[in-house]
Amino acid sequence: MQRLIISASLFSFPLIVFAQHLYGTLALASPLELSTPRSGMVREVLVSAGQHVERGAVLVRLEQRDARSHLTAADLSVAAARAAMEEADRELERTQELYDRTLLADHDLQLAKIALIDAKAHYQKALVDQVDAQLAVEYSELRAPYPALILATRVQAGQTVVNRVYATPMVFLARSDILRVTADATPEQIAAIKQGQALKVRVDEREVSGSPVQIGLLPDQDSEPPLYPLEVEISWPPTSNWRAGQAAEIVLP
16 A cells, blocks of 8 residues: 655645634723912803813812912012112111221121121021912912813802812813723733733724833732733824723724
C-alpha cells in the first residue's frame, strides 16, 4: 500500500488575532460642587441646568457693593501709605545730611530712621489690606474652573449664604469637553495597558481616541476572579448626545 504524504505547509493559513474588548459605561469627568469662601446675599444666578459654559464664565454673583467700597478705600490707603513712606525716606536723607554736618544729634537721626521703618510697616499693612479687599471682590463671583456642563444650581437670587464654617454648595457641574469610560479588566488585560497609551473607544458606533487615566493596582474586593478598575479619558464631541451611564466599548491593543 502506498502512503500519500502531504506537507502541512501546503495548507497553512495566516494567524488571525482578534482584538480584545472591554465593555464599560460613560461617566462625567471632574464632577464638582462649587462654592465660595465669602458670605453674602446672592444677587444673580447666571446659569441653569443643562447649560454649557466656557472656563472663567461667571456662574453666580453675590452682592458686591460692600466689597468694592472696601477695595476703593484700600487702594487709597496704599497710595497714602506709599506717599508717606517716600516722604519719610526723603526726610531721612535730609536728616542724615544735617547729621553729617554735625548740625543734628544722634537722637534726631535715630528718630528719622524709626519714622522710615514705621512708614514702611504701614505701607506693607496697606498692601495686605488691599489684597484682602481684592479677594473679597473676586470671591463674590463664582466662576467656572474649566469648560463645564451645568448639572444643577443650588442657590437662587435673594438667598443669603453664610460660609464661615460650612461652604454652601452653589453650583454642581462637570467638564463639558471630556468624558471618562469606566470598566473592569482582568489581570491579563490590565497588565497590557500603559499610562498614556492610545486606545480606541466606541460609543453609538462612533469611534474616538482615548487615553487611560487610571489603571487599577488593587482589584475589586467583590470580584471573583479578580477584576481591576480602568478609566479611559475621551473627548466629548459637541455634536454627540452622549450621556453618563451610556454603554461604551474599549478596544484593547
